[in-house]
Amino acid sequence: MKKSLVALALLGAFAGVAQAQTAVQIYGIVDAGISKKTDSTLAIGKRDNNRLGFKGTDDIGGGLKALFQLEIRYEPDTGTTESGPTNRPLFQGQSRVGLQGDFGMVRLGRGLTAYQESSSAFDPFHGLPTATGFQADLLVAGYTSDPLSGTGAPNRFANAFFYNSPEMNGFQVNATVATKESNAVGAPAIVGHGTIAAPQYASGSEASANPYSFSATYNNGPVAAMLAYERNGVETKIWDIGASFKATNELKLTANMARQNQSHSVLANPITKAFVVGANYTMGSGKILAGYGQKSPDGVVKTKEFSLGYEYSLSQRTYLYVDASNRKAATTVNMYQVGVNHSF
Amino acid sequence: MKKSLVALALLGAFAGVAQAQTAVQIYGIVDAGISKKTDSTLAIGKRDNNRLGFKGTDDIGGGLKALFQLEIRYEPDTGTTESGPTNRPLFQGQSRVGLQGDFGMVRLGRGLTAYQESSSAFDPFHGLPTATGFQADLLVAGYTSDPLSGTGAPNRFANAFFYNSPEMNGFQVNATVATKESNAVGAPAIVGHGTIAAPQYASGSEASANPYSFSATYNNGPVAAMLAYERNGVETKIWDIGASFKATNELKLTANMARQNQSHSVLANPITKAFVVGANYTMGSGKILAGYGQKSPDGVVKTKEFSLGYEYSLSQRTYLYVDASNRKAATTVNMYQVGVNHSF
């Protein structure tokens, strides 16, 4: 049947698209568990970031391909999109489009910064956001990539350009640069070196300088290492060095050290140092995770955390876990959790 | 080309996931119709719950499988997520992950309670939420499973553990237990036995006892029956008994009786009784639905509803419908609707 322009449009199909339908891949993680924290009621929550994503590639020829990825984040215990101090976007995980070829990969959109994406490899809890792990706070010294949009998305750049080099002899460099655009409707002002009446960054401010992020990584057999530097929209800077070593087939050791400098927007005690050391030990379908981390903000009480976890794989896509952690700062919080993680 | 850890992460692909890509299933319902209610303008709306879902399983071996299900609910007439007195979550339908085996099925997350899920089988309008049916109000005696999160999600538990036994000789038991966690940002306070200054349940309160829900069902040839009990976060209790009987291949009769007790949070007249009787009569591609129900809250005028519907299947996945209902309470409302229901 011959279709009119309108009929084609109505079906949302360009002729070109119909002929070359891509293999859109749906993927995700559902992770839910039961946890108990000191002085909190028993809770059902998550250990990992829960996601539902859509991605695909388009082979352009000549070794070049176009690619996109859209990733919803959500809370399985309540069914909402991922919640934070401020509302998080639907595609909190990422929303990017780009090209990949011999030169590496370039993308536009919003996603984890080069630093934040690289650092999770040096966390004994492999980057899990859970309070029994280290990624969300200690590993990055409490650093926030996008403070001007509130703390709704602490480790991503919006309005950004992303570059990843190809891996050469185990080396790879990754860079992210964001525009100064405001993407902070309703974010709180940052008083900083200003006053309440005239804050250094008013609500909805543009960045005072282009945020950027850089990481260089090295992977070679049992050894991996990272050197990273990032500056956010309020010109907070962070250095981070991480390394991991597979001592045996079963045992992997990790270490990470970060130094954050908030002097551009904080009046006193701008430096925060942190380190995390850890180990993973694999035994058949089981894996033990152990870590110790410390965050030392200038002039404020240190945070010290010790965590122990166990993961048991039921299949390649599903594992059970049980964790315990002890976190000491002004108060001490113990946390225990048990749950299931399912990838699809 | 050998890819680095970062490159793999960038593509959102775990090694394990890539090897064992699951068959994610997309499913849903789009139901839209035209309706007219006494003293309301002609409206376009829905008869069924509109949904877009994602689900899948992972065969673990030994008769065990992991499973997940995420279900968006939406309004086709306006394109929004499902609307209610308060904002409903993106995955209003459900967000659950769990394991299934010989022992039955266990899941964590948010979904219909054991009671609410079982009761819809004893509704002559097979659980449709439309005002011309009985599920949303009469069948459950106006009972609400999650009053502490407003009325945004009246028949689900968040932060819950779900168990369904295997079916044995037609018998099955189902149980849901929720934590006391608050999941009610912005929900109104419930004054109850307190005062406006000191309500029994302040906005954002935790439950005063663990909500739980239980149903036992029996299905054997032409006979089905249910016995259910549930207690919500403000300790309202409900008993429900339902039964259905296929008198002939064409004719199915249903009956349901419920008793709600709100004495824990209501000062006077805490009891609401309700019953619904109905019939379905199948004629080729057509089906007649008829029902009468009554809700009798202590000290308040009764609600009496009579509804008549007709469904005509165009295919296994698409049917047309036309309904009429008369609902008498303090005022009388007649409602007529015609529409289309499409499953995918």
Add this chain to the structure above:
Amino acid sequence: MKKSLVALALLGAFAGVAQAQTAVQIYGIVDAGISKKTDSTLAIGKRDNNRLGFKGTDDIGGGLKALFQLEIRYEPDTGTTESGPTNRPLFQGQSRVGLQGDFGMVRLGRGLTAYQESSSAFDPFHGLPTATGFQADLLVAGYTSDPLSGTGAPNRFANAFFYNSPEMNGFQVNATVATKESNAVGAPAIVGHGTIAAPQYASGSEASANPYSFSATYNNGPVAAMLAYERNGVETKIWDIGASFKATNELKLTANMARQNQSHSVLANPITKAFVVGANYTMGSGKILAGYGQKSPDGVVKTKEFSLGYEYSLSQRTYLYVDASNRKAATTVNMYQVGVNHSF
């Protein structure tokens, strides 16, 4: 037709559903670019509407099929759902279900009006919403299809019935009629011929008359034409005439002329006239887009826009673009952008 992995996966699915499981199609566009506007910071944004959609059909037999379409719109630079002056619905693109047969296509739900859908074919920037194009403002003389829901969805009807005739000898007619229902929680009042205390349309008003939209289109070889008329919920009317002509295989010329009459809700100067003329020139994988448009609201300064664009196809599904435009009204704004558009 080649089916996506997902569509195939769906075929091997649920027991009951498996017999007639539909091939749900996932489709979409990710478009992101870098732009610079006079007196604005460098920005990352979009040129096209970014979408993630789900659609499918159900062959009923006898030439009849049921169909549905749900389309998310989003911003790739921030990962949010499509933003506008008011919150846009999750399925901002469309949410419709209907039937198609020899009689044409009927659908219920929410989507582009007959007029707004037809007019984009007469835009030299093929209906792209970017400020370097004409669709969003000039082509439709600044007209808004749904003013009572704020300006959140300026070219769609909610609560509507959609009809598209089959194409006969190149002719097709399309009609959309909406109910008077209010779908404007929180929309601003429209003072109009009333007062601030008693606005002509209070916030949340029903339409004063049924909104409707009509277009007749003609497509025959190199010639296409459109005649359209629409009246929205505040009884603003618009006439529009468009035509295009493929002078050669490479060159297509377009012209469009519209006249909006807001006299029902505007006190003075209710008439706005607009025209847009343009050309597309194809050279191998490249295409030049050029257009000039003018919007002349009574008693207000004219808007004049000249735009030039270039698209280079990397594949059937991916193209790069670079645009420049000059827009003169009370102030003059130049805009430049470069980016990538990927369909899936």
